[in-house]
Amino acid sequence: MPETRALRISGALALAAALVALPHVLSFSQQEILVFLVINVLLVMSYRFLALTGEWSLGHVVMMGVGAYASAIVSKRLGFPVPLAMFTGAAVAAVVAWLLSFPLFRMKGFYFLIGSFAAGEVIRLLWKRFRDPFGGPKGLKRIDELPDIELGALQIDFFDPVAYYYFCLIVVVVSLWFLFRVERSRVGLTFHAIHWRDNLAASVGVDTRGYRTLALVIASFFAGLSGTLFAHYVGAINPNRFSVEEMVYVLTWAIVGGTATFYGPILGVVLLTALNEVVFRELGLEQARPLIYGVVLIAFVVFLPRGIESVVPRLLRVGGGLSLSGGRRGT
Amino acid sequence: MTELLLQTVVNATYAASYLALVAVGLVLIFGVMGIINFAHGEFYMLGAYCVVAVYADLALPFLLSVAVGLVFVSLVGMAAERALFRPMRENPLGGLVVSIGLLLILQSLATLGFGVRMEHIPPPSQTVVQLAEGVGIPLQRLVVILAAVALLGALWLFLRRTRWGWALRASAQDPEAAALQGISMAVASRIAFAIGAALAGVAGALTAPLVRTYPYMGHSVIVAAFIVIIVGGIGSLEGAVLAAIAYAFAHTFVTTFVDGVIADIVGLLLMLAVLIVKPTGLFGSRDRA
Structure with missing residues (x-):
């Protein structure tokens, strides 16, 4: 119906305008909180994406940490430019999740929950134990921030929370759009089927384990992305943060x-x-x-x-x- | 070298004894209610804070403070069962989330009441019992071991020899059949929580002068207890005791000869290996008790 369509578009525009205007009515410390809020939106939405298949993980924040650590290390050690390091961090989180899926998806329900917790703790303890390259209990400091942008008259300094908020907002909106599209696709419907009737889904030929792995990998990619957004803003991470x-x-x-x-x-x-x-x-x-x-x-x-x-x-x-x-x- | 080995065996025995107390309580609650209590480490912490309040602050006798810990934590357990866990019966995810909520509440209450800093508890006894040349055990630790043996022995007798014990085991094996025989599920759950919480509380009270007592002390204990109940087979009391001994020895030996963080990693990997190969645990069966 054209009327609902108009309503939708005007609603979306109003929301967009509110999100753009929001930081300008807030104090400096509230602007910083806003940055973390946007990052946390991505984190919890990636968590929900995994929950679509019915599995509840206790290792998801560690996946955020994997992204943060990987991105910090490649930018500090290997000199990757920050945007590339961010993508690399998220990709590393996805790869780690894929590797973990082999032991973890032998488990379901409560056992998966405990297994994901154990796997996450092992990763966290490795960060704590190995000072090189993870920095031990004190973690990593002086992580590069996003480089400033100078386009003629336009100067953007990402140390400023408002600028970084806009950057995160764009990244998060694009990520959420991707997650939304996947959820509404055949793949998303299959996740639903696995959540509610996994044996039935398997019996009609759905590769339930493959789809669970896919959900875990995508969810961990975006959790890792939220971690890199966090790491390059705060500039310091440690095992306890995750x-x-x-x-x-x-x-x-x-x-x-x-x-x-x-x-x-x-x-x-x-x-x-x-x-x-x-x-x-x-x-x-x-x-x-x-x-x-x-x-x-x-x-x-x-x-x-x-x-x-x-x-x-x-x-x-x-x-x-x-x-x-x-x-x-x-x- | 032999002295160091023997000393490590003694230390591991001590670790096994209080870990077994915590893990057995956890298994008992799971057996009867089908709920994994994440707040069990906080019951342990509450027991330790009873010692802080009664023994360290009020300067009353140590054993009295342990008794207070047992009774108080048992009451907290019963209250939690009635208010929070009974409505979540046979709803594993709900019960788990509720227990995480309880964990946060108990931790903050301890923080608000006593502060986040580590408590100083004067040692009730400085005596060290010499077992052999160069191998000794502080009396305080020996008390923990003896108390664990006595309490677990009493629990075993209770479960095997009394009507309430039979009722508890019956409701763990088959809740519906037990209910049809006239066993009250509500009473069985309450008893399971009372005993389970009391065991954790006693473990916390007895070890309070020996460990770092602070509001987040439950964390390391609950992780160890989870490893123990998974390895032992969730729902198996004997398995929990054996796994507590196995885990405590592995952890203490690796801590002594390698380092503490590696020991934690080894413990977690042990649990993951069991979860992958035999999720019912080494001593578990398909039944719950």
């Missing part, structure tokens, strides 16, 4: 938002970050962050197991059919 505690936050975002729709995890990470940075920082409750995450996690599993996304359609219907969601209702 520990299982961080993984718990990603899990919380995914569960609070819900994983059935494309927008669910984005809602989760945006709302929880806003809650954390705006409300708790103002109230001086930052120390209690894990406590509040714990309570939120339990409350959602008990009272709203399908996440915030499950109440969004109801809210929109109550609002007199005005579709503010840009028409993206998910699956």
Whole structure:
């Protein structure tokens, strides 16, 4: 229908304008938080992509770390230019995920969860143990930032959070578009089939293991990409940044938002970050962050197991059919 | 060299004993409820903080503080079972997520109550028992070993010789059949959580003066306990004890003769190898207990 189409386009344009304008109404420290938020959106969305096949991993943040470490090392040691190093980092994360898929996809469900945790911890301990080239417990420092761009009058310094925010935004939007297209393709439908009826899918000739591996590799590529975005902005990484505690936050975002729709995890990470940075920082409750995450996690599993996304359609219907969601209702 | 070897054996025995206490509790809870409790390391941590509060801060006798640890952590376990885990029964992912939430809550409460810094606990006893020339064990560690043997022995008798023990094993083997025989699943779960949490609490209380006591101390213990229950066969109590001994010896020997991080890696690789080759564990069967 042309009317919904117009609504969609205007909704998308409004969203784009809001995203472009957003950093200019924020303070400097809030702009930095915004950069991390965009990076975390990519991380949690790549996590959801793996969850499409029904497997929940506890090693996903380590895959982010693999990207960050690989990218930092190739730019520091081998002198790769930063954009190329970023791509290399993400590709290394994908390759590591492919190698790990051989032992890990002998397991399913709970065993996969524990196995992915163990594999991730082994990688993290290797970073800790081998000072060369991983820098040991203190990690790597002085990682190159994106080089400045000078195009005549236009000068872009990526040390500035606003500039880096725009850069991340472009990378993340392109990545999300790719993930969205894959999810809506035959491949994505096959993931669905594997999630809900894996034996049936296998019995009609679907290579379930192959598709699971594909999901893991793609998810890890984008997790690695989010890691490289992080590493070249902050300039320092260490093994603890990618520990299982961080993984718990990603899990919380995914569960609070819900994983059935494309927008669910984005809602989760945006709302929880806003809650954390705006409300708790103002109230001086930052120390209690894990406590509040714990309570939120339990409350959602008990009272709203399908996440915030499950109440969004109801809210929109109550609002007199005005579709503010840009028409993206998910699956 | 023989002295060093013997000393390492003694140290490994000590490590095995408290690890077995934690792992057996974890297996018991899994057996009856089908839930893996990620917050089990925090039960251990709570036990240690009972010693901080009662023994180090109030200067009451050490054994009293251990008893407080046992009772308090057992009550926390029962409360968690009633409020959080019972609604998640037979919902492994939900139960797991809830236990991660509980883990975060208990860690932050410990941080808010006592601070993140390591607690100083004066040693209850400085005595070292000489076992042979150059091989000794501090009395405190010997107490941990003896307590572990006594408690695990008592648990074994309870499970084999009492009606409640039979009920617990029955509900682990086949919940529906057990329920049809009139065994209350709610009571069985509560007992499993009470015992499992109490064992972790006692382990934490007894080892508090010997390890670094701080709010995140549960992390290394829970990782070791997971390795143990996977290697031993998830759901097998005897397997957990044997695997605790095997893991503690492997870990202590590699730590002593190579280094600690490599020992952690070896432990995790051991678990991965078991998961790949025989996911039911070395001593596990298809049943849960």
